[in-house]
Amino acid sequence: SSHNYMLLVFRTDVSGGGRGFKANYTSTPMSCGGIFRSETGTIKSPPEPQPYSKCKWIISAPAGKVIELGWSSVSIPNSVFCTRSNLQIFENNTDTSLAHKLGETYCGARIPPTMTSTSNILMIVLTTPSYATYDPKFSAYYRIRSADEGCSGNFLSMNGAIQSPNYPEEYPIGLNCVWTITVPTGKQISLHFKDFFLEGRAPCRADYLEIRNGGHASSPLIGKYCGATISDDITSFGNQLYIRFYSDAAIGSKGFSLTWDGTLSGCGGDLSGYSGSIISPNYPYPYGRDGMCIWRITVSQGSLVALSIVDIDLEAHSNCLMDYLEIRDGITPRSPLLGRYCASDHPVTISSTSNSMHLLFRSDISREGRGFHLKFSTVCNRTIRGYRGVIESPEFPSAFTQPVDCTWTIEAPLGNAFSVAFSHLMTVPDKMLALFCSGVNSRGWQMCKGFQQCDSTYLQINEGTPSNGKMLGKYCGGTQSLPTIKSTFNEIHVHMKVTGLRSEALFRLEWFVVGCGGILKGKSYGDLSTPDYPELVSRPVVCEWTIIVDSGSSIKISVTDLAIDKPNDCDQNSIQFVGGPDSTSPLLSKICQTSINNQLELQTSGNRAFVRLQVKQANKHFKFKASYNQVYSSCGGLFNGQEGSFHSKNYPQNYDSFDDCTYLITIAETHRINLTFVDFDVDFSFGSNCSFSYIKVFEGEMEFSNDNSSIRTLCGSAIPQPIISSTNKLTIRF
Structure with a gap:
């Protein structure tokens, strides 16, 4: 035999028999097995x-x-x-x-x-x-x-099933069962519930099934479930799941039956909520070789993401080219890069400028570390600037039940105001009514009046500064009618407070600036004017327009009407025209004279312009009107080939003053770009701080007024090292 067992089968048919057989057997030591x-x-x-x-x-x-x-x-x-x-x-x-x-x-x-x-x-x-x-x-x-004895197990198979003890009969009381599922690195686990019925309801303090992303009791929590249903399949972020089934000393129920599939490729996932955790596969043990995980974090609109690195141990490299964690400010892999990390030298907290983050973890085929542990949270106390936007309560569209105190401050340029409209509004305080009673009616019933107490859970909107502001609305107590709010100041404050064990709140509002200014994008022409034009401006006001046309084009601005009360007082009343996305770009013209008789025309060298009108002194003699058009640009451009070249305007002669040129390179999605400088002489006479003339290189398409996405800023006369993109797009701004 090949092992320590042998089976002999003796069979006879219905016909005649023979003498039979006799056999001897001996045992010999097995080499192994x-x-x-x-x-x-x-x-x-x-x-x-x-x-x-x-x-x-x-x-x-x-x-x-x-x-x-x-x-x-x-x-x-x-x-x-x-x-x-x-x-x-x-x-x-x-x-x-x-x-x-x-x-x-x-x-x-x-x-x-x-x-x-x-x-x-x-x-x-x-x-x-x-x-x-x-x-x-x-x-x-x-x-x-x-198979149904006990209530624990450590499963390493790609597929399987788990049931509560005694299923489909009632499970016993006093259970504390733990199962772990581990599949190969680079795979994910999908749980499918065939049946689910546990005692209790949210927040699941009696019997519950607890599921965590990882193989330990301290791994990040996916959810705690009880009651009658689990609506969706549950997919792990990595190659492990921790499942705990707890029943108290009271009654039992039918229990649950689930199956798992560990054949899904990948790791990572989409995360939302007020806060949460992320761990690398198999953390705190080695994460495996040649892997890639992507996580996308999204919090409610109007808030930001704060990401804390609790622990990180990846294969060390000076430029993090081997194993690394890459964090981007936005939901896509082309969002501005916040950092790439592989060693202990990292910031404690990394903050986004939007309500989402994109995380990429890559490991090569060589050494492994123990991985990383991250925590994220929602930042809802912040200042917002812009011309329109949305603010949502944490965890919207679900009601938020945790204690929280959030204030969103929205600021617009001077002289503007806001319009606020709600699509959802509901608050439930822990103190519902205050009763004031006096006298009895003809039937002998005591007469009382009830008043909502808005001191524990509420949503309040104020305008102005703390010293000169006023309240525009305060809401509490159940589902509200949906108000529309108009401010008179250029600053409003949205304050949400939730406190108490039984309180909750939910809201969603949209706001926009009422007045002048804005971001003009996607149109090849348009108009700019003072508020209520052709009427004269009668109050202090600031209007800011950002104009963006197609890459490779420039903007021609024609001023058709202009009147200023106090000529040449440029500190008080003026209009600035800037050749770029914001006030830090090259200044094209600043106008503060009384009037113009002939039409004034200006043209940018790039595809962006910024116009700022300010009236700091109230008067009745200021008005302005202009139009803009997209025209052919003398510099910049779009490049779509697999290879090519471009140079500054006038090269090899000196470039012009006040140039602002944008070059966008786009290649096939599965490729990256190698940008090599052959000759380079930019602003050498002013040193190395790159504060005058410079080149900035951006991953992807350069976002509006967002220098966070730039990966290099270059100036001087030394030829820079080649730049290799991480995506199929590069923007070069000169």
Whole structure:
């Protein structure tokens, strides 16, 4: 036999018989391997070296039973990817080509995790090459138990099922069951619930099923579930899930039945909510080689994301080119880069400028670290500037029930105001009414008046500064009618407060600036004017317009009407025209004279312009009107080929003053761009601070007035090192 069991079958038919047979058997020592059928046992590697062998130990349990396998010690010669001596575990079949592999291929001294089979057959395979320098050794122990006995397990199979004890009958009281599921690195686990019914309801303080992203009780929580249903399948962010089933000392219910599928490729996921955690696969143990994970964090609109690095240990490299964590300010892989990290030298907290972040984790085929642990939270106390936007309560569209105190301050240029409209508004305080009673009516009933107490949970909107402001509205107590609010100041404050165990709030509002100014994008022509033109301005006001046309074009601005009361007092009343996205760009013209008789025309060299009109003194003699058109640009451009070249205007002669040129390179999505400078002489006479003339290189398309996305700022006469993009787009602004 090949193992320590042999089965002989003797069969006769209905015809005549013969003398029969007699056989003798002897036993000989096995070199290795064996079949084990007892309820418990110990398995050890052979004491003598067995070069070029493949030893198999098979644990065979009765139908309906499963096998728990643990390890006392492992010492196997190490090799890259364990391709020489190694230890593997299979289930369901004794043929490795048909069996399901559990866990990894093991070598070295790392002890495999405790395993629970999903079938009644488990097989350990030890492979030793002929050139092994020393004998591989291991010691393992096992236990055969009923599939529904107990309530725990450590599963390493790609597919399987878990049920509550006694399912579909009522589960016992006083349970505390824990299951972990681990699949190979680079895979994700999907849980599908076939049946679910537990005692209790949210917030699940009685019986509950707790599911965490990772293999430990401290791993980030996905959710705590109870009641009658779990609506959707649950997918892990990495290759592990931790499942805990708890029942109190009261009554039980039917329980649950779930299956899992660990064949999904990838890791990462989409995260939302007020706060949460992210860990690398298998954290705090090595995360695996040649992997890539993407997480997208989104909080409610109007708020920001704060990301804290609790722990990080990746393969070290000076430029983080091997294993790294890349964090971007936005939801897409082309959003502005906030940082790339691989070592302990990192900021404690990284903040976004929008309500989302994009995280990319990559590992190569060489060394591994223990990975990383991150925490994110919502930043709802902030100042917002712009011309329109949306603000939502944390975790919208769900009602927010945690204690919170948020204030969003919205600012517009001087002389403007706001319009605010609600699409959702609901607050439920823990103190519903204050009652004031006096006298009785004709029926003998006491007469009382009820007043809502808005001191615990409410939404309040004020305008102006704390010293000269006023309240525009305060809302509390159930579902509200949806108000529309008009301010008279250029500053409003949205204050949301939730406190108390039974309080909650939910709202969504849209706001926009009423007055002048704005971002004019996507149109090849348009108009600018003072408020209520052709009427004269009669109050202090500031209007700011940002004009953006297609890359490779420029903007021609024609001033058709202008009157200023106090000529040449440029500190009080003026109009500035800037060739770029904001006031830091080159100044084209500043006008503060009484009037113009002929039409004034200006043209930018790039595809962006910024116009700022200010009236600081109230008067009745100021008006302004202009139009703009998109025209051909003398510099900048769009480049779509796989290779090409471009240069500054007039090259190799000197470039012009006040140039603002934008070059956009776009190639195939699966490629990156190598940008190489052949000749370079920019602003050498002014030193190296790049405060006058410069080149900025941006990942992707340059966003409006956002220098955070720039990956290099260049000036001087030394030829810069080549720049390699991480996406298929680069923007170069000169």
